[in-house]
Amino acid sequence: MKVLGLVGSPRKNSNTDIAVTQILRGAEASSHQTEKLYLYDLEIAPCVDCRNCKTKSNHQCTIKDDMQLVYPKLEEADVVVFGSPLYWYGPTAKMKLLIDRLRPYVESKKLKDKKAILVIPSAEGADACSFMAGAFELSFEYLGVDLAGKVLVKAYEKAEVAKQPATLKATFELGKAIK
Numbered sequence: 001m002k003v004l005g006l007v008g009s010p011r012k013n014s015n016t017d018i019a020v021t022q023i024l025r026g027a028e029a030s031s032h033q034t035e036k037l038y039l040y041d042l043e044i045a046p047c048v049d050c051r052n053c054k055t056k057s058n059h060q061c062t063i064k065d066d067m068q069l070v071y072p073k074l075e076e077a078d079v080v081v082f083g084s085p086l087y088w089y090g091p092t093a094k095m096k097l098l099i100d101r102l103r104p105y106v107e108s109k110k111l112k113d114k115k116a117i118l119v120i121p122s123a124e125g126a127d128a129c130s131f132m133a134g135a136f137e138l139s140f141e142y143l144g145v146d147l148a149g150k151v152l153v154k155a156y157e158k159a160e161v162a163k164q165p166a167t168l169k170a171t172f173e174l175g176k177a178i179k
């Protein structure tokens, strides 16, 4: 299987990155193919509701930016790990840009029956993540994507998750359990 990890934090080697990477390492231990993308390395323009993906372009987004590289990777993946820290009780701006650009899949249904794993580090912990997790869960449901796991990590300082053996183990095991 192919597992694609999306890191929606601007901080490389920090909490989101570490948790997503552990999931990918676990997946590799179960012989799955993995790839990781740092969203902050990509140019992702906002969806402008042109509706071309609905009507004029065979369900393709017509905005020419790095999402054109991401779309085939999403379509080839069996499991997508969506990792974003909690920013003001929602995802980071970059992750939101990516989510908005999933609009073509409402029509094409190309993400249907794929699996998603959600990773949300936050300073306040799980209770503060209910709005963001809920928004992702509803969006996955709308796209026909099955939520296969949810990791809500309490962490604030850079790379704090590296000092949480339980989180490292749980995320590795989550990846290893992918089937």
Ligand SMILES: Cc1cc2nc3c(=O)[nH]c(=O)nc-3n(C[C@H](O)[C@H](O)[C@H](O)COP(=O)(O)O)c2cc1C
Binding pocket: 009, 010, 011, 014, 015, 016, 017, 085, 086, 087, 088, 089, 090, 121, 122, 123, 124, 125, 128, 155, 156, 157, 158, 159
């Ligand atoms: C702009 C901004 C907004 C944030 N908003 C929240 C928040 O609403 N609730 C919370 O618990 N933590 C919030 N945080 C803290 C981050 O979620 C936390 O530091 C997280 O571990 C960062 O993950 P990273 O190390 O992968 O970047 C915020 C951080 C920033 C920079």
